[in-house]
Amino acid sequence: MTGRKRKTSEIPDERTIDISENQNGDEVHELPASSERAIHNEAGRKSTNETKIDSLSQAIDTIQQSLLSLTNVVSKLQQQNPNQSTPTSEPDRVNLPSGSRVPSDSVPYVETVSTNLRNNIIQDDKIQRSSSSSSSNASTSTILERINPVLEKESRDLCESSISDNTRRAYRTGFTVYCQFLSSIGIEAPNYNPPKISEQTLIYFVTHCCNSLKLTYNTIKLYLAAVRFHYVKAGISNPLSSDESCARLQTVLRGIQKQQSSKQKRRPITYSVLIQIQNVLQRGMFGYFLDTMLQAACSLAFFAFLRCGEFTVNDINQDNLLCVEDVVMDRNYKAYTITLKRSKTDPFRTGIQIHLFQSDQTVCPVKSMLKYLNLRRKWYNCVMSSALFTDESGNPLSSHFFITKLKQILKLLGLDDENFNGHSFRIGAATSAAGGQVEDHLIKTLGRWSSDCYTRYIRSDDQTLSRAQKAMCCQKTV
Template identity: 40%
Template sequence: MWTASLAPRTVTTYSTGYQSYLNFLIRYQLCHPLRNHHQLPVISEILLQYFIAYCFSVLHVQCATVKNYLAGIRFVYLRAGIDTCLDHPTAPSMSRLQTLLRGYKKLHISSTKKRLPITYNILTCIVAALRNGVFGAHDDLVMEAMCSLAFFGFLRCGEFTCAKSFDPEVNVCIKDVVLHPSQAKCAVNLKTSKTDPFRQGVTVNVFATSGSCCPFSSMRLLMFVRLQCGAKPCDAMFTDRGGLPVARSAFLSWLNIVLCRIGLNPSLYSGHSFRIGAATTAAHVNIQDHMIKTLGRWSSDCFTRYIRTPEDDIRRAHSSMARS
């Protein structure tokens, strides 16, 4: 139940945070490496302050990452029934740690690159390249279906790929994809996602389009191919030509190759670029905000930070203001 209380990626982040704390203690001889593994190392306010400084000067991680590391450390001790200074948010010790983190954030120069959106125009170029042949007939079809679904479904990369190994209880299976030919609709059941920690599941519908990129058509064709290959209901929907489920790393590798093929710099894009591009494209064609929120399953107006405004739109806005 302790493990189930966290999302899988949170478990990984917390484990990394706690391991980083152990490495810090061992590196500076504050903890013996051969200690009893059933006994948690010492923890105190001053050690956490030095750990924050260690993250800044040695690990060079983002301030938000340090906060997650501290949360991970707290979780480990909380599970062991040990009360720490991290459990008292109003205590003076936490105020000192928060002050250090504010200083950390001001001093740390972010190296995070701003991800560019994969808009509909870029998606059409990706699909055209795949249809001309990049990885082979099967993998090209799989990639086309994944990209089209990611864009029109406003999906996060982790929602349609698997991490390291395929889990039918988490990842998209054959049975999770239902085609409705009479409605020209493909319904995809996402069993888990970032905003669904209790795994209640959500259905994402994508419809046929009149454009060159049609998520319904590509998903229908892929479903036909998968069933022809003898795929069972609990098998992965997206597999490579060798039958292996497409992992996040494999999808991103494919994406980089295709982006290079169409003349774009892959370092400026990521798996999340489809979700950003979908929001940007929707705003560009004047889809109302409440519909963008619905399409992207946002519960707040945070989607606005995904929308990239072209300079031409700003130029036209200024011209309109001058004519008022």
């Protein structure tokens, strides 16, 4: 019947399907348009997937045929060179019809990468891992510095405190020269941060210092110590560390030392030369105040075995400035004691006391000091915390001023002033003591030398030290 009503049936997805009759009376299910499109798309996807599978099958067949061809070539090469070892046994050659497949586990292994290339790849991977590890450590160090900037600064300050002011200045000069040399050969040290170097770089630096800068062996050794200190402070390894031998560098240094051994060394200011200096100053040369001050400074430097930096200054703000309060006279004015706040042999800055006694000779350290202190009180108001040795204006005695005046006196005496400097008093004191038959352990005690540790256990009373200083004046003039 054509007039029959349309029936509907519900399906789970709540969509309706129209049911009608055709001309023959059969029921016809009419799907919605969206369902028809879905069925069409599903058929298209199946067709596309089948196409891809066919393409992959063809590709696999091609690869298998290529592998079998390669296997046949390798087999022929093995037959031609039977002595050459191969990583696998000779595989069976199988001729497969086109389109057939071979299981993957039956395909023979073929070495397609050479052994050297494989080792290089493995080694390169190790290098990359190592470098990445180093980068990680460096980044960790950088992160720590950013997190603890205060601790980083304090740790660097403690490193600086491990050396004296004079050593710090010398190291700063040496490291500046080193950085300038690195820049000249194309190695940058931004903001004076030490870069990584090799032993060969240090050899070139030492050669540059010797031949171009004309530095002495001792100065070059000092500059190398400066380089090592800055690398240690920065936490960067260098060839000068204790675990490195640097055999070639040491050989070059010995060559420099031997080459310079024939040069004139610093001459000592012995007691006989000191007498001549005192005579010139007593006659008058730079004015009454300066002459009196220099007499006291020279006699103190000689009898106390002082280094030039222990009684002069390079910087007014030095905390080891020798002051008036550091000189204490005894009740009878026959001896006095000076206190050095810092010294080369006093690394922990506990202070060193040196006792000086009357010599009853032409040059007496006690009489010279008393004369100068009395004049200083009359010349201007004497403040106990002020510098002990000053010029007429009250400026602390600098090492440059002292050595300049000393060279003028020596030149007037007809001596070669180029071979004398501020350290000549210490050298001359030891020479005069040896000439006066002073025992070795007393010389080491008077000079505060740290070598031969047995001298630290020998107790020398004031009378013994007094006799030793008097004996220094008994050397025969040659």
